[in-house]
Each structure stands twice: as C-alpha cells, then as structure tokens.
Amino acid sequence: EAGVVQSPRYKIIEKKQPVAFWCNPISGHNTLYWYLQNLGQGPELLIRYENEEAVDDSQLPKDRFSAERLKGVDSTLKIQPAELGDSAVYLCASSLGGQTEAFFGQGTRLTVV
C-alpha cells in the first residue's frame, strides 16, 4: 500500500516567486495535515483538513500561503510570493481521523534564495 506521497522532494526558488507543493494522502484517510519544519525543531501545523474542509488554518499565514483540497483527496499548498524565511521542510501527513496516528510523506525541502 502506498504511503503519503509528496512532490516535489526539493525546490529552489528565488524570493518573490510563487511555489506549490502537492500531497496525496493514504487512501481512505479523511484527515490531511500540512506541517512546516525548521531545522532542529518539531513540525508546526499550518493547516488541517477533514475531507475537503479546512478545520484548522489558524497558523497559516494567509497573506501569502493558501491551500486547497478540492475533492477531499489530494491537496496543494501554495506560497506567493515566497520569502527567504519560508525556507524549510514542508510535510504532509494523513490519518483516519479521531484519535488515530498520522503518517507522513517524505516532505518537500524548500530553499528560497
């Protein structure tokens, strides 16, 4: 069974450019998370979806970040325009919901230059 799939694995862009990340969760997982992880720190939640509804986006910087999960399956996270401080690893995770554990994709390592 395929795990959480993310693409691209790596992305280098110049500041002020747009960038998008894609995530396909484990089949049947209704809950999808986007996390940001800086070096030496734990992941920090950006947004959580239950099916196609964003139920927690309080930590998403909405002036430049946006996300969608139109059909309640795969999801896209976008940054426009990117800033130097956005350089980090962007992790997608999914779970069955409720109190169950989450599984992570390999992440997208973003470098903004």
Place this chain on the structure above:
Amino acid sequence: RKEVEQDPGPFNVPEGATVAFNCTYSNSASQSFFWYRQDCRKEPKLLMSVYSSGNEDGRFTAQLNRASQYISLLIRDSKLSDSATYLCVVKDPNDYKLSFGAGTTVTVRA
C-alpha cells in the same frame, strides 16, 4: 507554556546501554500520545502509540503518567541504528490537532 516539551538532549550513549527521556504536555484532557522517530533529513515515522497502561515493543517501552502529565520512552540494549531524534506527539481530544515537541536527540556510539 508550550503544549509539548521535551528534553532536547543530546543523549550520547554506548551500544547496549539503556536510555530514557520524558515529554511533558500541558492539556490534562489529552487522550492520545505517540512517539515518532525522525532520522536526519527524513520524515517522522511512527515508533509507537502510548496507551494508558503503557506499552512495550521489543526494546522500546513507553509509559504515560497522567497525574504528572508526562510520557516517557525507554530504549533498552541500544543499537547504533537507534541514533535519531525522537518526537513526542500529543493529540488534542477535541480538535484532533497534533502537537509536536521539538524532539530529543539520541546518539548511540560503538
């Protein structure tokens, strides 16, 4: 106060040693707890869920102390391959948000 706090370490131990570390959480109503392992430049991977009575998986033992609001992870007979960062994760009982600690780094040396 952070929702989840961990001793960052690093814990530097010889092969075969036992190492243990804790994680404290702030929400007394939390019901679900997990330990994840993260290798350098890799994604977090579930190591074990922590049940109310504590649980054991081979050389790994997790315990939950609700009164003091902490979770512990103990690794027996450490192997070189146990070198990693261990992330403590607490799931909110109401909105199911996953809160991560900053991780505890363990290095097992030959």
